[in-house]
Amino acid sequence: MHAGVLMSVAIAACTLLPGCAVNGHGLAWVDWFEGEQGCAKRMRTFGVHLITEAGVEGCVIGWSDLLVCYPIAGADPFVLGGAARRGDPSGDVEEWLARGKLLPIDETAASPTSREGGPIAYGHTTIGVSLTTSPRRFGVSVGYRRRIELAIPLDFDGVTLIDLDTDAPGTSAYGVWETKR
């Protein structure tokens, strides 16, 4: 019994020793991506990762790979339907795919201050123990877990497009269209 407790403490210490991070601050690998209407932040941590982002709240002990996508405040929405009416084969969507592409940027050039509200989408991969306390999910998991969630506020009038590959955020895109005719 005593040896079992010591072993548990040793395993826990080995897991915690590498470091701690809060929202990607601390011992974490952070990458930024930005498009015309959205930006994404990828945070990879090993150890304890405490997350307080709206909708993603929780704590991970072990490996955590979190990609959160935010709308950018003040970005002009694309106009929907114009190209289709002109008979343009490329249409609005091709234009959006190009303009909404989330491309890697330098962390210092990122615009975290201009992002609007909480993340509209996120992808979270964890290996270890993860506790989730967000309004949409409360639970604990042990082992491997991957969750991708897109949440659109009920009072939003528009079109949201998300093209998310959590393994390759640089090929992902995000955009919002309004439907002005």
Added chain:
Amino acid sequence: MKCTRERRAVAAMSASVTLALMTMACQATHVVYVHDTVLGLDLAPAAEGSARFTFGFDRQVYAIVPCFDEPTQPDASGKSTGSIEAASVAAFSRVHTSGVDDIEFHHVIATGAPAQEIAKDAAVLEQLRRSVVDPAFDREPARSAGGSTETPNGER
């Protein structure tokens, strides 16, 4: 001793039920699209209003469209009765998974008044559908069965 164990079990069960009911009572404020994969142990007493216990491998892909109360016009007797309406949503989705870890998540979702407008517009609907369902949309025009070229808005 047995009595104590039973009390603990009942207390734990009561706490879980209470927690689940609390979450179910919460008014949903978002249209939500979720992909969730678990390999191991997962316990969620109140995941989107329903309990979940997983041991092993489990993958879920689902969407939640909230409902809200909408008051109706007063009837002849002057009484106004409410009705439960689902939020207006027009959406195309494509989730591609390969193995346990490789996932691509594509969605185009119209909400609110635009959803009602888009649902009546075949050209825009087709354009949005192909942007999500046809990954080659932005590389080459689609070919119909007869071999003629079809534009995104359905013109030939």
